[in-house]
Amino acid sequence: MHVKMLELMETRAKFLITDASPEKVNALRRALMMDLPKMAIDDVEFLLGSIRDEEGNEYESVSPVFDEIVAHRLGLVPIPTDLELFGFRDQCSCGGEGCPNCTIMYKLEKRGPCEVYSGDLDSLGGDAYRPNDELIPIVRLGERQGILAYATAELGIGRKHAKWQATHGVGYKYYPTVTIDQDKCDNGGSCIKVCPKQVMSFKDRNVQVIDNDACVLCGDCIKVCRTNAISVEGSEESFLFEFETDGSLSAQVALAKALESLENTFDEFREKIASLEI
Numbered sequence: 001m002h003v004k005m006l007e008l009m010e011t012r013a014k015f016l017i018t019d020a021s022p023e024k025v026n027a028l029r030r031a032l033m034m035d036l037p038k039m040a041i042d043d044v045e046f047l048l049g050s051i052r053d054e055e056g057n058e059y060e061s062v063s064p065v066f067d068e069i070v071a072h073r074l075g076l077v078p079i080p081t082d083l084e085l086f087g088f089r090d091q092c093s094c095g096g097e098g099c100p101n102c103t104i105m106y107k108l109e110k111r112g113p114c115e116v117y118s119g120d121l122d123s124l125g126g127d128a129y130r131p132n133d134e135l136i137p138i139v140r141l142g143e144r145q146g147i148l149a150y151a152t153a154e155l156g157i158g159r160k161h162a163k164w165q166a167t168h169g170v171g172y173k174y175y176p177t178v179t180i181d182q183d184k185c186d187n188g189g190s191c192i193k194v195c196p197k198q199v200m201s202f203k204d205r206n207v208q209v210i211d212n213d214a215c216v217l218c219g220d221c222i223k224v225c226r227t228n229a230i231s232v233e234g235s236e237e238s239f240l241f242e243f244e245t246d247g248s249l250s251a252q253v254a255l256a257k258a259l260e261s262l263e264n265t266f267d268e269f270r271e272k273i274a275s276l277e278i
Contacts, residue, residue: 059146112141174234176215
């Protein structure tokens with residue numbers, strides 16, 4: 001299997017996979033969705049009772065929604081993850097008690113009336129762990145309402161819970177090949193009108209393929225072509241693959257970790273097969 005990067009941004013990647021099979025590519029898709037470790041808030045402790053500000057004003061520690069809903073929303077906030085620094089909490093030398101090597105502590109304190117956003121999470125470990133997306137809405141506080149909570153983030157994988165899923169929009173398609181037989185083509189342009197991805201266009205008064213990779217193999221152009229000049233084929237050995245991350249991991253790190261996870265899985269499977277008695 002060979003990978004050729006076509007587009008690589010901080011949170012998005014698009015690449016071409018060749019010399020592969022649908023089974024292998026689908027295994028990579030599942031690894032990206034379920035086997036990547038990332039930090040996510042897993043425990044939230046709310047302060048009950050009243051809250052006082054510096055001026056002595058008193059606020060009730062309540063919000064329009066249940067604390068469980070607020071905790072759920074906090075759990076879905078993407079947390080910046082340094083996989084070189086943090087390890088899984090149940091495998092940490094602290095014995096799962098929680099320490100700077102396996103957890104990140106946050107404080108959330110707001111008084112209404114106001115909107116509470118992900119950017120209001122203050123990391124007790126420094127600004128490096130503040131959420132990259134600071135405009136994710138959490139809850140709206142009314143007059144004399146307040147919230148004071150402490151949250152703990154730890155490593156997990158998407159196989160355990162969706163809040164630890166670092167990637168989204170993970171998908172692939174057979175690599176398309178669109179060809180036009182110019183000897184048969186009447187250049188009527190009906191194929192251009194029906195194509196949902198603008199794969200073809202007029203060039204030098206002829207219908208030509210201008211964006212082959214954009215083809216989704218729908219076959220609409222073949223259906224409207226009266227002269228059978230168009231052929232569309234999808235390769236079963238080459239695939240266009242793309243995905244995005246939620247910002248907790250870069251696309252490059254996510255892809256590298258997914259491939260590493262696959263390699264470890266295959267090595268473990270190979271060892272188990274070798275240990276079987278025949």
